[in-house]
Amino acid sequence: MEDLLYLYGLIPAEEGGQSLPDLKGFDGIGDIYTIPVGKITAIACNLDSEMYSEEMLKERINNDMEWLQEKAFHHHETVLKLSRIYTIVPLKFCTLYKNQDSLNTAVTTNEAKLISAFDLIKGNEEWNLKIYSDDKLLKKQVSENNPTIEAKKEEINQLSKGRQFFEKKKLDKLIESELEAEKNKISEKIHVGLKEYVLRGDVKKSWSNEVTGRKENMTWNGVYLVSKTKVEPFLEEIQRYEKYMKEDGWKFEATGPWPAYHFTSF
Amino acid sequence: MQPISQTNGKINLDPDNAEHGLAQLVLTVVELLRQIVERHALRRVEGGTLTDEQIENLGEALMNLEEKMEELKEIFGLDDEDLNIDLGPLGSLL
Numbered sequence: 001m002e003d004l005l006y007l008y009g010l011i012p013a014e015e016g017g018q019s020l021p022d023l024k025g026f027d028g029i030g031d032i033y034t035i036p037v038g039k040i041t042a043i044a045c046n047l048d049s050e051m052y053s054e055e056m057l058k059e060r061i062n063n064d065m066e067w068l069q070e071k072a073f074h075h076h077e078t079v080l081k082l083s084r085i086y087t088i089v090p091l092k093f094c095t096l097y098k099n100q101d102s103l104n105t106a107v108t109t110n111e112a113k114l115i116s117a118f119d120l121i122k123g124n125e126e127w128n129l130k131i132y133s134d135d136k137l138l139k140k141q142v143s144e145n146n147p148t149i150e151a152k153k154e155e156i157n158q159l160s161k162g163r164q165f166f167e168k169k170k171l172d173k174l175i176e177s178e179l180e181a182e183k184n185k186i187s188e189k190i191h192v193g194l195k196e197y198v199l200r201g202d203v204k205k206s207w208s209n210e211v212t213g214r215k216e217n218m219t220w221n222g223v224y225l226v227s228k229t230k231v232e233p234f235l236e237e238i239q240r241y242e243k244y245m246k247e248d249g250w251k252f253e254a255t256g257p258w259p260a261y262h263f264t265s266f
Numbered sequence: 267m268q269p270i271s272q273t274n275g276k277i278n279l280d281p282d283n284a285e286h287g288l289a290q291l292v293l294t295v296v297e298l299l300r301q302i303v304e305r306h307a308l309r310r311v312e313g314g315t316l317t318d319e320q321i322e323n324l325g326e327a328l329m330n331l332e333e334k335m336e337e338l339k340e341i342f343g344l345d346d347e348d349l350n351i352d353l354g355p356l357g358s359l360l
Contacts, residue, residue: 162325165332166311169304 003046005097008032008078009088009259010107010266012118016041018085023078026071027051032078035100037107040114043082044103047096057094083259087122089114089266090259110266117264124199124225126263127256129238131187131220132212134249135179141248142179149175186250187220190241197234198224202262216251223262231257289342290349293335297349298359300335304328 006026016034023032025045035042060067072093079090097103107114143149149171156167195201206218226234235254242252307324310316316324339345351359 160322160325161329162322165325165329166308166321169308 002049002099004049004052005035005042005044005100005103006047006052007091007095007097007103008043008045008075009082009086009090010114011041011043011082011086011088012115013039013041015086021081021085023081026074028074035103037104039111040107042103042107043086043088044097049098052096057096061094079259083257087118088259089117089121089264090261091266095266106266114266120199121225121260121263124227124260125231125257126260127224127226127231127234127254128258129194129220129222129224130207130212130218130253130255131190131222132214132216132251132253133183133219134216134251135183137249138183139175139179142182143175146175146178149178183219191220191222193241194222194224194234194237197230197237198226200225200263204262216249225260225263226256286342290344293338293342293344294349294351296338297335298351300331301359303331 013036016036020032020034020043024030025032026047027045030046032043032045035044060071075093079088082088083090097106143153152167152171152174156164156171159167191201191203201222201224204221204223206221209215209217212218224234238252238254242250245252307328311321311324339349349359353359
């Protein structure tokens with residue numbers, strides 16, 4: 001049976017002339033290589049269709065964490081290395097084509113979309129900014145500096161003990177919602193402030209503490225497409241925010257450059 | 267007493283430390299019930315069907331329960347995170 005094609009990414013054909021770094025493919029045996037498809041060049045490797053059948057891949061992805069971790073890391077590392085050399089539209093983990101014909105069809109059908117994606121990301125970098133907040137500290141600030149909450153506290157103090165209990169619980173809820181609103185307001189302000197330095201900025205879902213393994217809550221998870229010439233001022237601006245907001249319980253984590261996963265699709 | 271430092275939501279039932287693990291397990295269940303009772307009481311108060319006296323009594327009883335829980339947590343060296351459990355789609359208890 002014919003080998004499958006595992007696709008890492010797509011680059012403009014004019015960049016395909018540069019020599020490809022020596023990188024092993026998904027099975028760790030074969031090498032990755034380029035496949036020209038008109039104005040676009042695909043970077044792929046071959047996979048034995050019996051060993052890497054759809055059922056086998058599904059089974060491994062769902063039940064073999066060690067394998068999944070190793071292969072996801074391989075995919076990520078390979079695409080990352082390629083993104084340092086080429087203007088690349090990165091492909092999702094485990095993008096497979098049955099043969100070169102099906103790859104050609106997919107690329108040709110999306111040619112115009114891919115070319116505009118190359119135009120968008122050429123000379124630019126994808127950066128990620130995660131903002132974390134120490135909610136205990138912020139909650140204290142919110143409850144101390146909010147006149148509505150202050151007034152409510154005064155009012156509660158005048159009540160009988162049993163009533164106080166319930167009113168305090170309600171107030172806690174109010175403080176929680178004020179805190180969330182405040183956190184969003186501040187993060188959005190930073191996001192808008194950063195837009196001055198970026199071509200595009202998108203907001204992603206924040207991760208839970210279980211995923212981050214951190215004590216602080218993730219308040220903001222933004223992705224930005226930044227021109228290479230603006231990366232330095234962009235990062236300096238983030239450092240400035242960090243400097244001024246650190247004491248109030250805010251932490252900033254900028255990472256990149258990443259392959260432009262969020263600003264391209266195939 | 268040694269505090270149970272783990273904060274990953276798992277109950278520590280290490281044989282050498284069984285009484286701590288058991289205390290954590292029991293207090294987690296008690297805290298879950300206490301939270302359910304408290305939320306239910308709050309709904310009833312907001313529903314407006316209770317008399318002032320009933321509200322007063324309920325509030326005081328729940329306040330005492332909360333204080334007792336704090337004392338127990340201190341005695342067993344546990345903090346809020348140690349009594350937190352993941353309630354799946356409902357989110358975390360605390």
